Amino acid sequence: MGIRQQTIDDYGAFVDKFKPKKTTDDCYTPPAVYEAIKDWACREYGIDPDKVVRPFYPGGDYERFDYSGGAVVVDNPPFSILSKICTFYRTEQIPFFLFAPYLTIFSSTSRNGAHMIVTNSTIEYANGAQVNTSFVTSFGDDLIRTAPDLANAIDETVRRVRKEQRRHPPKYAYPRELLTVSRLGKIGRQVEFRVKASDVAFTRALDSQKAVKKAIYGGGYLLSEAKAAELKAAELKAAELKAAENVTVWPLNDKEKQIIGKLG
Structure with missing residues (x-):
């Protein structure tokens, strides 16, 4: 989907908010x-x-x-x-x-x-x-x-x-090629992630969701394979950084490093 068409679709969605439901x-x-x-x-x-x-x-x-x-x-x-x-x-x-x-x-x-x-x-x-x-x-x-x-x-x-x-609340999982706001929200404090318009296409629902009258809350973007892999790597990196935030790391002093250097 081109930028112009995406803009038209977004504007249509904006106008629809003001139509009687x-x-x-x-x-x-x-x-x-x-x-x-x-x-x-x-x-x-x-x-x-x-x-x-x-x-x-x-x-x-x-x-x-x-x-x-x-x-x-x-x-x-x-x-x-x-x-x-x-x-x-x-x-x-x-x-x-x-x-x-x-x-x-x-x-x-x-x-x-x-x-x-x-x-x-x-x-x-x-x-x-x-x-x-x-x-x-x-x-x-x-x-x-x-x-x-x-x-x-x-x-x-x-x-x-x-x-x-x-x-038994329903649990859903999206494919890694779908970018949602919540995915970015989970990594936004740890990792910088950028997307160009040429890497994505906007969608309100996957076809598999439409069959059961479901949709992506807030909409989402289909990602290129390369960008999807990059996002997955960013999520893993963010998870590591977040886990490290609550860990106290005790450093070695010079004496301890000298002892280690003599071992083996």
Whole structure:
């Protein structure tokens, strides 16, 4: 990537900071929480788990998704177009059980005939957003209802997931060809390290991260092989210097050096 293109990309990122963010549209449900909700819906409404489909994924098109074979939608859709989605499913007679925003659930579904299940469940999604969530569905006879067993199942699952995350926090390691701010921060007090624009290319996420909806916090730079080796050497040198900072070295005096000189 040239300097000009990099500058354009950085400026675009700067401008994006000031655009309104629909954060709930980027909320990917933790698998354990989704399974608890799906299991409840299947038991409550007699849904065949093998018929459940999830058409809402990055790059997906729910209107062109294949709903043949008696498919039932159980998924977390973009909240900003929830009303449109419900109207589409009602018109096409596709059964659904969808996540919905808690505070605006009435206004989101008042004109499309969807039934509402109010649980006010605080779900922490994969992007870190905590959203108070309820549900809308084509199933059942009640226009509006509560579901204590569903709400409690979600709460218990959320607590378990949080506990497991605290006990087993994720550990990540980047390839040596990726330069991050934290890598420089670890060596900056011990070793001088310089990078020219021709040695690097900016990236916000590795392709392997995108597949699991992860990114490099703060972005990073891909390094040339030579520069990556130089950085690795700098890290080793910094580690040695840092270790030596807390070590008291006792020197030899002249007499001791003379004794050593006569030995052997």
